[in-house]
Amino acid sequence: MQSTTVAVDLAKYVYQVSFANRAGRVHTRKRLSRSQFERLIAREMPARFVMEACASAHHWARVARQAGHEPVLLPAHHVRPYVRGNKTDSADADALVRAAGDPSLHPVPVKSEELQALQALVRVRQQLQNTRRARINLARGLLTEFGIVLPRGARGIVPRLRQAVATAPMRLRATLDRVIDEIADLEARIDALGRELSELGKERTDTARLMTLPGVGALTATAFVGAIPNIHGFSNARQLSSWLGLTPREHSSGNTRRLGAISKRGNVQLRTLLIHGARAALLAARRRSSSCKPLTGLQQWALQLQERAGHNKATVALANRMARIIWAMWTREVDYDPTR
DSSP states (O other): OOOSEEEEEOOSSEEEEEEEOTTSOEEEEEEEEHHHHHHHHHHSOSOEEEEESOTTHHHHHHHHHHTTOEEEEEOHHHHGGGOOSSOOHHHHHHHHHHHHTOTTSOOBOOOOHHHHHHHHHHHHHHHHHHHHHHHHHHHHHHHHTTTOOOOSOSTTHHHHHHHHHTTSOHHHHHHHHHHHHHHHHHHHHHHHHHHHHHHHHHHSHHHHHHTTSTTOOHHHHHHHHHHOSOGGGSSSHHHHHHHTTOSEEEEEETTEEEEEEEOOOSOHHHHHHHHHHHHHHHHHHHHHHHTTOOOOHHHHHHHHHHHHHOHHHHHHHHHHHHHHHHHHHHHHTOOOOTTO
16 A cells, blocks of 8 residues: 555664655554665555654755655654644654644744754854853862852853962862863864854855844854754744744733743754844843944844843843844845844
8 A cells, every 4th residue: 555654753773664645654664674664665556754863864854855755844842732642752753643624733843964064063162162161160169169169251261270279189180170171172173163154154144144234143053953944834024033932922811812932942952042142232232322323123122121021121122123133034035134
C-alpha cells in the first residue's frame, strides 16, 4: 500500500516509523536502524516525511528532500498533546500523523547547512560565555571565603584575579592560577568567535541589512539569520514579536481581558540579544539627548516611554518595536531608515 505520510520518531540509533494513507490512518509500523532508515528514504515512493524539529531533524529533512520527498518539521511541544496513552516511540510516531493533519500547526522551515553552521557558531559562543561566567563566579566565591572581595563586573577580570590570588593561601594559589588561565583562554576563544561572526555578518546581505538598525550588531544579526531561515513564515511583524516572547501574556475569559508581563516564550537567546541591544540603543539615545543632538522618531518615543514607565519597561518595549522593524526590513529587503 502506498503511503502518503511517513511519520518518523527520530533518535540516534533506532527510528520508529508509522506509515499512513491519504485518510491519515496508520496501516504499518516499523522499527528501523539508522542504515535501514537511510535505505527507506532512498527507496520509498515520494511521500510526506513528518518529523519533530529536534537535533537531527534538519539533516534528515535535507536528505529526504534530495530523495524527492516532502519534509515536514513540526514543533515538538505542539506535537505532545496528540500523544494518546503512554509515551512510547510508536505512540510518538502516530502522534506525528495526527499532528500533520492539523492545518493550524505551522511547520518549521528546513535550514540549509550554511544557516545551521551559522547558528552553531552563535551557540558555541554562548556556551563559552556561560562557562567563563561560571569560572569567574567560582574564583570569586573561593576568594570571598578568605576575605578577598573583588569589584563588580567581568571586564578586566583576569589581571584583577591574578593580583588577588597573590594574597590567597599558598595551598590554593596553584589551583586558582589554573582557573584563571582557563578564564583567559575562554576570553580569547570568545573574542575569536566574535570576530568570525562579525566577518560573516558583513559578507551576507541579510545580516548586513539588519545591522543598519541601531542596537543590532553582528552577533544579533547572525543569530536572527541562523535561527529564522524563512522570515516570510511570519505573516506580519506581530507574529515575529510574539514568537520571540515580547508580547504580553494574556489571561482572558468572557468579557474580562487581562494582559500581564511579556510571555517569554520562543527563542530565549534571540529575545535576550534583542533586549540587550535595546538597552544599548536607549542609553545612546539618552546621551544624544543630553548633548542636545537631534533624535530620531524612534529615539524620541523610547525616551518619552522611559520617563513614563521606567528604564526596564522602556527597554523591553523598544526591543518589541525593534523586532517589528527587523521584520519590515527583512521582508521588504530595505535598510533601516530613521526618518520613517
